[in-house]
Amino acid sequence: MAQPYAGELLGRFIAGSDWAAIPPALRQEGVRSILNHIGCALGVARDPAVLTPLGVMRGLSAAPTATVYGQGLKLDAMGAVFVNAIAGNLLDYDDTHLNTVIHPAAPVAPVCLALAEQRGLSGAQVLHAFLLGGEVECRIGNAVSPGHYARGWHITSTCGAFGAAAAAAKLLGLSATQCWHALGIASSQSAGTVENLPSAAKNVSVGNAARLGLFAALLAEAGYEAAPAAIEGPLGWARAMGDEPDVAAITEGLGTRWEIARTTYKPYPAGIVFHAVIDACLALRAARPVPPEAIAAVEVAGDALLLARGDRAVRNNRDARVSIHHSAALGLVLGRAGVAEFEQAAVDDPVLAAFRAKVTAKLDAGLPRGAARVTVRYADGSAAERVVTDPVGSEANPLSEAALDAKYRDNAALGGFAERAEAQIAAIRGLETAADIRPLMALLA
Amino acid sequence: MAQPYAGELLGRFIAGSDWAAIPPALRQEGVRSILNHIGCALGVARDPAVLTPLGVMRGLSAAPTATVYGQGLKLDAMGAVFVNAIAGNLLDYDDTHLNTVIHPAAPVAPVCLALAEQRGLSGAQVLHAFLLGGEVECRIGNAVSPGHYARGWHITSTCGAFGAAAAAAKLLGLSATQCWHALGIASSQSAGTVENLPSAAKNVSVGNAARLGLFAALLAEAGYEAAPAAIEGPLGWARAMGDEPDVAAITEGLGTRWEIARTTYKPYPAGIVFHAVIDACLALRAARPVPPEAIAAVEVAGDALLLARGDRAVRNNRDARVSIHHSAALGLVLGRAGVAEFEQAAVDDPVLAAFRAKVTAKLDAGLPRGAARVTVRYADGSAAERVVTDPVGSEANPLSEAALDAKYRDNAALGGFAERAEAQIAAIRGLETAADIRPLMALLA
Incomplete structure (x- = not known):
């Protein structure tokens, strides 16, 4: 029998994953990532680099259903995830998967929260989709690292599109085959260069990773399809973008060894x-x-x-x-x-x-x-x-829960949200048992 | 003095180009391209590959201001250009720039028509922006051909994003510097693989070329910027996507030798x-x-x-x-x-x-x-x-005006628009003197 395609195995993984089988420590890592992501985004809520795309997206938005963090307004999901992903990653102060230098949360968490807000889904559903999306993103990143970034690809943007597609596919309840197509469609929307990193164009590719990943899942839900080997084929994403990919790295130990569990959080907004x-x-x-x-x-x-x-x-x-x-x-x-x-x-x-x-x-x-x-x-x-040798926030010396909370407070205060910070922290830390994500989103408005 | 950047020169070209200086034969080529594009799109108006993204975009559209060809409805400009670009290119029956195998019109013409419809612009403005967009697209394509396509990049999608950005930038009246940034932002949104060509994911990257190019121009208008050497820099678009680009090809003879004038039109929807x-x-x-x-x-x-x-x-x-x-x-x-x-x-x-x-x-x-x-x-x-040796529709044996009209009629009849075809042909052929594009768009609804 022929080897299954990478996207096919990922599709089965996404559609087949059961929340009950996600270990407690991994769930907690999801909470930590989302806490860190939202804090970073709130800290820059008044930055022109966030307000400019917010203004553009206000002119392009359909009916507002998704909260833009700290802006006192909603946009349609496409607009909200674009702006929220930009804010989360603006200072590169967010989470880092060190092996790939991917910042996993920025393209993925906004999609989970926006879809859940639109549909009244639970905190556990958000965490589950977030972990699956982050896992897919980091694994595809492993397969092309380090050559991909060295060649000029901003890996958070390029791999983020897959993560966002995977997370959206899970929350939309797509079949394994539809998840496979969603990833394949994402491969034809993956973009963003290192040359543009010192400019606002970097924000565009990070924001697009979130919204085009979501878009890929919506198209797959509607019946659009992609090539079976869209990711690893001879004229597919990985080879077009670089050198020979390590295809096996995408799926080896999938569901048992979790790449997203290796996420680190910066205590300082410095390199x-x-x-x-x-x-x-x-x-x-x-x-x-x-x-x-x-x-x-x-x-x-x-x-x-x-x-x-x-x-x-x-x-x-x-x-x-x-x-x-x-x-x-x-x-x-x-x-x-x-x-x-x-x-x-x-x-x-x-x-x-x-x-x-x-x-x-x-x-x-x-x-x-x-x-x-x-x-x-x-x-x-x-x-x-x-x-x-092992600074605070490295894999060997992870940021403590108290330090993560303190970082959140610091960010929230910078954005002007000091008085809501404790309630927000409590709501995010209670995600796993929240029956509906909307009270949290109201706190973030 | 340092060499100007490729995007800088293109930005000056776009912003500085004067309609009065565009030769009549080139204007006529613009008319032929747009006629051919719209005909191809109308021919597949009932195809599920067009109706599916139309359905998705209906759910994502802001206020409807732009006509979707042959669908009896409008969407916002983003949605309309996405669907119209897909329809124009669906069968690869549209125009071809043989040196690059780019189909220039699909990502560019929808953007020109949608912006002009939104703002009540003239046919001459549409033609002008179309020619500039197509020129930028083909020249950037020349700089990376043939390695770019051979490596796995669907060049109509990847270069189309630049063409759409250039055309939109012209119609939005952006400054030379803003045009430069619009192209740089487009470089971080350029995507689409050859592996996905036999699938609907190909349509996604073609549609995205149009809408993300337009988006790039809107962001540049709002003040977003890109890296100066986003196109040709060491970690920029051309090198990330392939091998050493022929950067000089982008701007050599710009404004005197027109690549978009070399467009050919297929008499048959075959390879x-x-x-x-x-x-x-x-x-x-x-x-x-x-x-x-x-x-x-x-x-x-x-x-x-x-x-x-x-x-x-x-x-x-x-x-x-x-x-x-x-x-x-x-x-x-x-x-x-x-x-x-x-x-x-x-x-x-x-x-x-x-x-x-x-x-x-x-x-x-x-x-x-x-x-x-x-x-x-x-x-x-x-x-x-x-x-x-020189079939009809080759550069040496161009499709006659009569044959282009016949092709249009054939396509229109296939889509079920036979009774409107003559009026549409007349309106498109009268583009240069049309004070307002909206009567044409009403005919295309």
Whole structure:
């Protein structure tokens, strides 16, 4: 008998998956991802990069049935998922699947919430569809990594379309064959380049991943079909986009080994390789809290990637999020590194600017990827050193539930939603037993 | 000074182009393309592959402002251009830019007509935007051909998004910089694979080219931006999608040498390499009209491509459109080869089926690509032969105005619009002087 197609196996997995068989720890990971996603989105609710597509989508929306987080309005599902996905991923402060560098939640969670809001579905249905969508997205990403991203494909956008299609297909109750077609249709809508990452065009491909994935499922529901080998065929998605895919990675251990369980959450809205720098500086400050003038010099050592990315002048908030010097200054001077600490006001703060000048970066090829060694020389002649290899938020050192809540509060406050944050956190943490998603969506309006 | 970016030059071209400077022959080519496009779309207005996305889009449409050809209803512009682009390209019977195998009109013409209908623009504005969009589309296609298609990209879909964005940007009156950003945003929405060509997923990427191109222009109008080198940068569209692009081809001779003027129109809804077979058979039949039983055998000689594609059993309408035997039977038995002659009823017709069995295919490596030599042996022992190297509809032997009108009538009748065909043809042929596009759109409803 012929080998089944990748999409065929994924279709059976999506349609056949039973909520009762999803282990408690995995369900909890879904809750954590959605909590983190919504918090990140609320934090940037007033950002022009979110308000601009919101304005465009208001002009294109059918009857409003789906809440746009923090905007006090609804759009049709297509418009809402587009804007919500953009907001969730805007600062790359959302979840990360480290093997692929996919941010899984942004294209998938908005689709789950919008369909559930439209149809009055339960929190468990949302979690289930979210986990399946994230799983499909990360597995297809594994099959094409790392060549896909290196070639110029923004993998959150390109693979996100599959995740959104899978999640929507589950919530629409599609058959295994329809799920297979939905993924195949998604393959012909998958787009987004790395070249466009420093621009608003990145937001477009992330938003499209959500809405075109949803669209793929709606077309499959209506009877539209795709080629059987749309994903892995000789002229299909994976090969058109890059090199020889590892097709087996898509389905090996499907349903037993969960890629979506490997999601990590950032404690700081900075490039992930800077997290060890911040952690080391926070630890040094906690051990010896001194005013900035008591520190004469700081040396940060790391591997080639840290140096290549982070040894730079800091002119704006984009620079700040990938700066060794700014990261060290925040940890040692402020003792915190939230969203506000990477904004222009922090960049322009004279105390931080002066402190950045005391920081030097140094290559230490012996340190592993993602690690940092920070050495502080105090004005009194003494010194202290910290090495961090598994920063908070890495796979080996996951963000605690309390830290996730704190991050949510921080984001909600930034967006102007401080007074609703506790109720929102409670509602998201209660997703598994929520009979109807709409009270949560009302809280997010 | 640094080299300008490809998108920058295209943006200046689009925003700066003046209708008065467009030569009359080029304007007429625009009329021919739009006539051919609308005819093809009307011919399949009752096809489930068109009615299915129409149904999905009805559920997703904002206020209806744009006519869906032949459906007696309007949708919002996004929905209308999606369905109209699908209909125009469904049978690949539309226009072809031979160097790239792009079908230029399908993603571009619907956008021009929908925006003009929404805003009460003139026929000249439609023609102008159409020519600019088609030009941008074909030039970007030239830069990545033939590797792009060979790698698995459906070039009508992928490059169509740029054409639609360019046309929409012109009609929205965007600045040169905004046009540049619209093209850059389009680059992050460009998708569609060859693997999916035998399926409805192909229609999705063609429809998306139109609507996402329009969307790109709307986002650029609202202030969204893209990376300067979104098209040709190291991690940009062209390189992510394939090999080293010929970037100069995008802008060389821009505004003086027109790629869109090289568009060809098919007289028959068959694969383009079969057109010489049909022409030769029609000529043989015209020279000696005999009943099918008077013909004992037919030999069709052609190059390797013709043999590889066309020497096959004919089971359904897809086979018929790429069959040497069916093409020969239509030319010699029926003396016509319109849309109806490639449908299942013709496939199942016993007279045609019996005649197909008399046809043999033979390799003649000496014949050029696209040529055919047909030899008929009559039952009375005599024989006749025709060689066709430039079939009707090739660049060297363009379809006449009368033949284009006849093709339109044929298509309109198939879709059930015979009684409106003459008025529609007259309105389309009068586009250049039409002060308002809406009377034409009313005729197409």
